[in-house]
Amino acid sequence: MTFPEALEQKKSAIDRLIEEHLRKEEGYASLLIEAVNYSLRVGGKRIRPILLTEANRLFAGEVMPEAGTLAVALEMIHTYSLVHDDLPAMDNDALRRGHPTTHAKYGEAMGILAGDALLNEAVEVAFSAVLSAEDNERTCKAAAMLFNKAGIGGMVGGQSADVLAEKRNEFIEEEKLNFIYENKTQALIEASVMCGAMLAPKASKEDVRALGRAASCIGMAFQIRDDILDVTGDEKSLGKPIGSDERNGKSTYVTFAGEEGAKKRIRELTDEACGIVSRYTGEDDFLIELFRFLAIRDI
Amino acid sequence: MTFPEALEQKKSAIDRLIEEHLRKEEGYASLLIEAVNYSLRVGGKRIRPILLTEANRLFAGEVMPEAGTLAVALEMIHTYSLVHDDLPAMDNDALRRGHPTTHAKYGEAMGILAGDALLNEAVEVAFSAVLSAEDNERTCKAAAMLFNKAGIGGMVGGQSADVLAEKRNEFIEEEKLNFIYENKTQALIEASVMCGAMLAPKASKEDVRALGRAASCIGMAFQIRDDILDVTGDEKSLGKPIGSDERNGKSTYVTFAGEEGAKKRIRELTDEACGIVSRYTGEDDFLIELFRFLAIRDI
Numbered sequence A, B: 001m002t003f004p005e006a007l008e009q010k011k012s013a014i015d016r017l018i019e020e021h022l023r024k025e026e027g028y029a030s031l032l033i034e035a036v037n038y039s040l041r042v043g044g045k046r047i048r049p050i051l052l053t054e055a056n057r058l059f060a061g062e063v064m065p066e067a068g069t070l071a072v073a074l075e076m077i078h079t080y081s082l083v084h085d086d087l088p089a090m091d092n093d094a095l096r097r098g099h100p101t102t103h104a105k106y107g108e109a110m111g112i113l114a115g116d117a118l119l120n121e122a123v124e125v126a127f128s129a130v131l132s133a134e135d136n137e138r139t140c141k142a143a144a145m146l147f148n149k150a151g152i153g154g155m156v157g158g159q160s161a162d163v164l165a166e167k168r169n170e171f172i173e174e175e176k177l178n179f180i181y182e183n184k185t186q187a188l189i190e191a192s193v194m195c196g197a198m199l200a201p202k203a204s205k206e207d208v209r210a211l212g213r214a215a216s217c218i219g220m221a222f223q224i225r226d227d228i229l230d231v232t233g234d235e236k237s238l239g240k241p242i243g244s245d246e247r248n249g250k251s252t253y254v255t256f257a258g259e260e261g262a263k264k265r266i267r268e269l270t271d272e273a274c275g276i277v278s279r280y281t282g283e284d285d286f287l288i289e290l291f292r293f294l295a296i297r298d299i
Helices: A003-020 A030-041 A047-060 A065-085 A102-106 A108-132 A136-150 A155-167 A174-199 A205-232 A253-281 A286-296 B003-020 B030-041 B047-060 B065-085 B102-106 B108-132 B136-150 B155-167 B174-199 B205-232 B253-281 B286-296
Strands: none
Touching: A003 A047, A003 A065, A003 A286, A030 A065, A030 A102, A030 A108, A030 B155, A047 A065, A047 A174, A047 A205, A047 A253, A047 A286, A065 A108, A065 A136, A065 A155, A065 A174, A065 B108, A102 A108, A108 A136, A108 B065, A108 B108, A108 B136, A108 B155, A136 A155, A136 A174, A136 B108, A136 B136, A155 A174, A155 B030, A155 B108, A174 A205, A174 A253, A205 A253, A205 A286, A253 A286, B003 B047, B003 B065, B003 B286, B030 B065, B030 B102, B030 B108, B047 B065, B047 B174, B047 B205, B047 B253, B047 B286, B065 B108, B065 B136, B065 B155, B065 B174, B102 B108, B108 B136, B136 B155, B136 B174, B155 B174, B174 B205, B174 B253, B205 B253, B205 B286, B253 B286
């Protein structure tokens, strides 16, 4: 099987798992449920849940049921953050991946509530994973770590610094830019991989730490790639306009290192991440191919 | 000690617990943390966490540490829902309890993110309660139930039906009104009491069910009282304008049953709740006094 075929297969497996966790669109809250399901279905690449399940497979041999369930919770967390990011008071985006954003389709109030419902749903799914797991405590620690990285000390914290700088139209110095990257994007990608490893009884604390380091490299490379795509990407395949960072006077990694410097940094980060993971992968190198794919992606 | 003194003492105990769980307002996310802390500090009556800890005390003799921690998580859930309810795209309120609402003080984007951060923080606090509890599984089940009642099958679901009817300016028939009351308000009050009981090893499933029934009566009485206060309340002590339901053409329990009918229903519900709880309270009747206070409150 080629890498794109394998990736597509794993994406379909995640899509099926997500479908199993969707609620029926019925009753007085049916429009909210419809907005939640729409947000979860519309065009996600499922990178984070694939990272979680593949990191889990690396140590557990096959994907543990609780890893599949927490992967769904993780995608719900990621999706809620996109739904709220797109709101008029935030990035005010009407399109994402070529489709109307949730608030554009269902109205602003429903956009807020659908995001809230998605985060709450992620919690409910995570608790169900803990309660049905063979090892409750191990699963609980992995789930708690996910939400730590999604919260004030991670994703939401990074997002707040980003939004605030944008609203105030302020120049972001390099130290703050690193803070935003490490928290807004990298934290949840790091959490994905660490969570998958933590769930496997075979993975030691050192293993989890090593995988976490690899994932933080990939998370940073992923974000820098985003910056490059905003300069050189193809609007049609990206499904969004390019050049918006420069138009908005927004400093990015490219501002500080230039396009070549940014590409070099991505190569270094990817090499480090792949070097770490290759110590574990043996024959199965899907995760390494995925890391390299994320670093050179065009979408 | 009189009831108002006891209530004030218990409120102070909850306030102290909340303070222990606040983050320092520092670093690049400091404004977000400030908005979160402001939202949690500003004037809450702490009814839900008091219900949780008092229901726990009823069965455990004294308040268990995990009950205190989950009470903080519960107040964070309640607070996030208020912060998002107040947003311009929702109820558009600039004042709550006589103070500027979170978005009025920190801007709309920060209002959205502070709500998100509060819900995520509630999850982190809940997981910390589970991981430090003596009985992980029991605590996990109690925490999971809280988030179930806060989610699509509870508070957010009820809120979505309410907001949608208001945006569409549609007349709410009695069945839908009951759905909204049961989910938007009653579900989390029910969860408060049930959670406190569930945490105590001594409480049987029947005990939890009985307390849940009592709490759902009180939750409904609480909501009907809100409707009456909107007609007859004192703007100054309420800290918000009255008559807004009628001005907005919003149907409430008073619309269907009249003011006298609504008062009668509150008495019936309160009597049922107190009857159930009196089987457990013995000498200590704080919970019964609290129920009666909630039913006749002026604020």
